[in-house]
Amino acid sequence: MKMRGANILVECLKREGVETIFGYPGGAILPVFDALYDADIKLVLVRHEQGAAHMADAMGRVTGKPGVCLATSGPGATNLVTGIATAYMDSSPMVAITGQVRSYLIGNDAFQEADVVGITRPITKHSYLVKDVNQLARVTREAFYIARTGRPGPVLIDVPIDIAQTETEFVYPEKIDIRGYKPKMIQTPENLDQALEMVHASKRPVLYVGHGAIISNASKALTAFARKAGIPVTTTLLGLGAFPEDDPLSLRMLGMHGTYYASHAVQNCDLLIAVGARFDDRVTGQVSTFAPKAKIIHFDVDPSSVSKNVKADCYVIGDARHILEILTKNVRKLNISSWLDQLAEWKLKHPLTYTQGEHEQLKSQFVIEEISRHCGRGTVVTTEVGQHQMWTAQFWNFTEPRTNITSGGLGTMGFGFPSAIGACFARPGEDVWCIAGDGSIQMNTQELATAVDHQLPVKVAILDNGYLGMVRQWQQIFYDKRYSYSYLPGPDYVKLAEAYGALGLRATKKHEVADVIKKAQDYKGPVLLHFKVKKEDNVFPMVPAGKSNSEMIEGMA
Amino acid sequence: MQHVISVLVENHFGVLAHVSGLFSSRGFNIDSLAVGETDDPTISRMTIVAKGDDRILDQIMKQLDKLVDVVKVIDLTKDEMISRELALCKVSAPAPVRSDVIQVVNTFRGKIVDVNPKTITVEITGTESKIDAMLELLRPFGIREVVRTGLVAMSRVSDGYKVPPPPAGVYPESNIENLESNGKKKTKKKKLAKSKK
Numbered sequence: 001m002k003m004r005g006a007n008i009l010v011e012c013l014k015r016e017g018v019e020t021i022f023g024y025p026g027g028a029i030l031p032v033f034d035a036l037y038d039a040d041i042k043l044v045l046v047r048h049e050q051g052a053a054h055m056a057d058a059m060g061r062v063t064g065k066p067g068v069c070l071a072t073s074g075p076g077a078t079n080l081v082t083g084i085a086t087a088y089m090d091s092s093p094m095v096a097i098t099g100q101v102r103s104y105l106i107g108n109d110a111f112q113e114a115d116v117v118g119i120t121r122p123i124t125k126h127s128y129l130v131k132d133v134n135q136l137a138r139v140t141r142e143a144f145y146i147a148r149t150g151r152p153g154p155v156l157i158d159v160p161i162d163i164a165q166t167e168t169e170f171v172y173p174e175k176i177d178i179r180g181y182k183p184k185m186i187q188t189p190e191n192l193d194q195a196l197e198m199v200h201a202s203k204r205p206v207l208y209v210g211h212g213a214i215i216s217n218a219s220k221a222l223t224a225f226a227r228k229a230g231i232p233v234t235t236t237l238l239g240l241g242a243f244p245e246d247d248p249l250s251l252r253m254l255g256m257h258g259t260y261y262a263s264h265a266v267q268n269c270d271l272l273i274a275v276g277a278r279f280d281d282r283v284t285g286q287v288s289t290f291a292p293k294a295k296i297i298h299f300d301v302d303p304s305s306v307s308k309n310v311k312a313d314c315y316v317i318g319d320a321r322h323i324l325e326i327l328t329k330n331v332r333k334l335n336i337s338s339w340l341d342q343l344a345e346w347k348l349k350h351p352l353t354y355t356q357g358e359h360e361q362l363k364s365q366f367v368i369e370e371i372s373r374h375c376g377r378g379t380v381v382t383t384e385v386g387q388h389q390m391w392t393a394q395f396w397n398f399t400e401p402r403t404n405i406t407s408g409g410l411g412t413m414g415f416g417f418p419s420a421i422g423a424c425f426a427r428p429g430e431d432v433w434c435i436a437g438d439g440s441i442q443m444n445t446q447e448l449a450t451a452v453d454h455q456l457p458v459k460v461a462i463l464d465n466g467y468l469g470m471v472r473q474w475q476q477i478f479y480d481k482r483y484s485y486s487y488l489p490g491p492d493y494v495k496l497a498e499a500y501g502a503l504g505l506r507a508t509k510k511h512e513v514a515d516v517i518k519k520a521q522d523y524k525g526p527v528l529l530h531f532k533v534k535k536e537d538n539v540f541p542m543v544p545a546g547k548s549n550s551e552m553i554e555g556m557a
Numbered sequence: 558m559q560h561v562i563s564v565l566v567e568n569h570f571g572v573l574a575h576v577s578g579l580f581s582s583r584g585f586n587i588d589s590l591a592v593g594e595t596d597d598p599t600i601s602r603m604t605i606v607a608k609g610d611d612r613i614l615d616q617i618m619k620q621l622d623k624l625v626d627v628v629k630v631i632d633l634t635k636d637e638m639i640s641r642e643l644a645l646c647k648v649s650a651p652a653p654v655r656s657d658v659i660q661v662v663n664t665f666r667g668k669i670v671d672v673n674p675k676t677i678t679v680e681i682t683g684t685e686s687k688i689d690a691m692l693e694l695l696r697p698f699g700i701r702e703v704v705r706t707g708l709v710a711m712s713r714v715s716d717g718y719k720v721p722p723p724p725a726g727v728y729p730e731s732n733i734e735n736l737e738s739n740g741k742k743k744t745k746k747k748k749l750a751k752s753k754k
Contacts, residue, residue: 121575122582126625129571146625180567180628304619307612 005133006031006164012140022052026072028099031164047446051418053083058422066093066147074112085123089409093152103160125153133166150183151302186318202271204339211238212276218321219401225328234262238408241398255283257390260350279309289548364463372396384416384440387469390539414443424456438464448500451526497528508532564603565629589707640710649699650677665691
């Protein structure tokens with residue numbers, strides 16, 4: 001059948017099972033918008049392209065299938081860049097489609113022209129500039145395949161307007177064979193036996209679990225493996241939810257703001273089993289003193305993650321779920337009670353704490369713990385970036401995978417609110433919470449219009465301390481309290497919500513917190529909850545950047 | 558340590574930018590880079606000379622391999638390899654010293670490709686060190702300009718690197734061949750051949 005390029009693109013999206021895409025129109029992408037006008041794919045009209053990218057990213061994280069965002073050439077495409085980089089750093093499957101000027105004008109500095117393939121080259125897993133309409137179906141098919149397989153990531157398709165307008169015979173490629181891209185489930189099975197031997201020989205093992213465990217849907221396999229062998233589990237920020245935190249084997253999060261017991265477990269273990277984690281500097285601290293007594297086993301789908309920062313003594317390249325399922329069959333219960341006793345003692349002596357007096361000013365930690373308590377297991381929570389993000393990691397009770405949506409690698413402020421909107425489309429009918437700081441939320445408030453437009457059950461808790469809290473914390477500790485441009489007064493958030501047609505709520509006292517949370521849950525549409533919290537509060541424990549995990553600061557005198 | 562890496566890539570626009578961009582964004586240094594088509598016109602071969610310790614080389618190889626347009630990455634330094642570089646050198650050679658210059662060139666089996674009253678242009682092929690040595694001896698005469706191709710290299714032992722068939726044959730169960738330019742050409746050629754018979 002003869003079809004225009006734009007219709008071919010939309011048809012390919014349908015065949016990939018795409019139901020919702022996020023986008024914003026403009027000149028060069030108009031043929032695609034025209035094709036969407038009567039297609040049975042829903043386009044969510046955002047208010048800024050950055051929002052579209054974060055929403056698509058969240059869709060990918062919650063469902064595991066690539067989220068799709070759509071923007072026009074030039075400024076539309078460059079507005080996606082932060083969102084694409086965010087998805088790339090966190091291995092989130094995404095397909096970004098951008099319009100481009102007419103193919104014969106490319107390179108001529110045409111109106112709204114930008115070399116978006118060039119701009120995004122270092123922040124995409126792969127990118128395509130379509131120069132022949134006959135390649136469009138193949139390119140789209142490959143883009144989705146590349147985005148979701150192996151170590152997932154964003155793939156960009158740049159479509160010049162004349163390509164979208166040209167008619168051709170539509171032929172859908174049933175098979176994919178990219179000669180430079182052949183991800184296998186397990187590439188190095190020969191190392192599995194060695195890994196198992198090392199596990200059995202260890203006296204003080206720890207599982208260090210990252211986003212890869214969630215991406216590969218390895219949660220069940222991981223839980224089975226950890227419980228069968230009796231190995232304690234600590235997760236990275238993005239690994240939260242891979243292992244139930246209410247399990248006695250959970251050590252919660254490790255790293256810069258991780259728990260005392262997780263950090264000390266890693267520093268004292270004799271075997272560190274990394275599962276889909278990449279030894280990021282926020283986890284290792286000073287690399288030379290990281291896990292000094294441990295042999296390292298690394299399971300990862302990306303060979304370039306292995307021995308990049310910390311040398312692995314044994315590695316298996318492959319899908320974490322497949323690897324763990326094989327290991328679970330063969331692993332024995334370890335006799336490591338003295339190690340577990342030691343960890344239990346650290347847990348008891350050095351828990352995550354804060355105090356919240358009845359008449360004292362609200363603490364962010366209390367608000368987050370209250371919201372977590374009011375939400376059922378499996379509620380999706382997104383965060384912005386900063387202190388509230390770390391407190392959410394510490395005090396939210398994560399028990400299920402794909403419920404913790406946060407920008408870990410790039411640390412993108414402005415990610416949380418749009419990603420909560422994206423999550424609402426991924427989990428229709430369910431409440432999605434966004435924990436935000438007053439700094440981050442102001443980066444993308446325009447998406448309130450999108451949320452109200454679709455009457456989404458998105459509940460945004462703004463923890464307002466008047467500061468860029470994490471910046472202020474660093475200035476307090478490392479820059480002698482010189483609070484250089486980190487104080488930023490914000491708007492009246494209740495009025496802001498009302499101006500957009502959302503519900504605005506406010507709490508300043510401890511006893512009001514539960515009440516506004518319940519009100520937010522009873523309200524069907526979007527809600528902004530404004531919590532006035534303590535101004536100068538700090539996230540502890542803390543490992544100063546570049547220092548050893550053993551030099552953790554537990555609190556200020 | 559210096560490494561010679563051979564990279565087989567899709568012969569597309571943008572691939573060179575992707576590979577060189579990877580080196581710069583990851584902070585790897587390239588000493589030289591030479592690119593050309595292989596006997597399979599859909600594949601280009603890049604010969605990259607880069608410096609770095611084992612850890613850096615390991616990362617370079619893995620990061621290159623991750624690129625979708627990279628079909629194969631080979632560290633030639635591991636095997637015995639044959640490597641050559643070509644240089645053109647324009648050197649001052651007025652009549653009084655011309656025979657001296659020619660003598661140096663002949664010693665290195667260089668080829669004189671252009672002569673004018675003031676200069677001689679020499680073509681020399683060989684290992685990097687041979688070219689360096691000749692340039693060193695020509696330097697006192699006054700080198701006007703030098704162009705070097707960068708190293709090209711292949712393994713002595715391997716029979717070459719088999720590349721899977723081009724994309725035209727990739728989707729056997731669909732009619733994709735009709736869409737591929739490769740496929741079109743082939744069918745046309747066949748028809749032509751038949752009509753000739």
